[in-house]
Structure formats: C-alpha cells, structure tokens
Amino acid sequence: MKNEFYTLEEIRNDYNRKAQRFSHLFDLLISEYDDLFFKYFQEIYDADMHDITSGPYDDSPAGFRLVYKYGRTNTSQWTRINDQQELLKRSLVFFLIPK
Numbered sequence: 001m002k003n004e005f006y007t008l009e010e011i012r013n014d015y016n017r018k019a020q021r022f023s024h025l026f027d028l029l030i031s032e033y034d035d036l037f038f039k040y041f042q043e044i045y046d047a048d049m050h051d052i053t054s055g056p057y058d059d060s061p062a063g064f065r066l067v068y069k070y071g072r073t074n075t076s077q078w079t080r081i082n083d084q085q086e087l088l089k090r091s092l093v094f095f096l097i098p099k
Contacts, residue, residue: 039071040094042078068094 043064066081068090081087 036094040069041090042067042069 044067045062046065047062066087067078068081069078072078079086079090081090
C-alpha cells in the first residue's frame with residue numbers, strides 16, 4: 001500500500017512540474033517575440049510623405065513610417081510598409097519564418 005502511494009505521489013509531482021513549465025511557456029514566448037520584434041520592425045522618420053495630400057498653404061507632410069527589416073542591419077534592404085495589406089503580409093512572414 002505504501003509503495004502504491006509513493007508511486008502515485010511521484011506521478012502527481014511529475015505532472016505538477018510539467019504544469020509549472022507550461023504555465024511559464026507563454027511568458028517565454030512573449031519575451032522572445034518582444035526581442036525579435038525590434039530586429040524585424042522599426043519606425044523611421046519620413047520627412048517627405050508623398051501619399052498624404054496637403055493644401056497649397058500647408059506645411060509639407062512628414063511623419064513616421066513602419067519598415068520591415070528582415071533581421072538585417074543594411075537599410076537599403078528594408079521594405080517600407082505603406083498600407084494595412086503590406087503590414088499583414090510582413091506580420092505573417094515574421095511569425096511563420098523560423099528564427
């Protein structure tokens with residue numbers, strides 16, 4: 001009887017350890033994606049935004065643009081994200097490509 005109790009207790013402890021690891025998995029995933037996000041996306045200042053219309057007496061439109069960096073540091077290889085479809089496409093690439 002004692003042996004069965006110890007066996008069941010050991011099985012319970014094993015499941016408890018696995019549950020503890022799974023409970024921390026989400027934090028680990030969020031932390032990893034948070035680090036990778038800055039390697040793949042960045043906001044850059046665009047002093048001359050041509051896709052925004054302005055009046056004849058308005059200042060020239062300027063603002064920030066989102067770029068997809070592909071994990072690269074060479075700025076000539078980055079892709080500008082101009083609309084929602086492009087953002088969706090780059091987000092899918094970000095989450096589907098193994099890092």
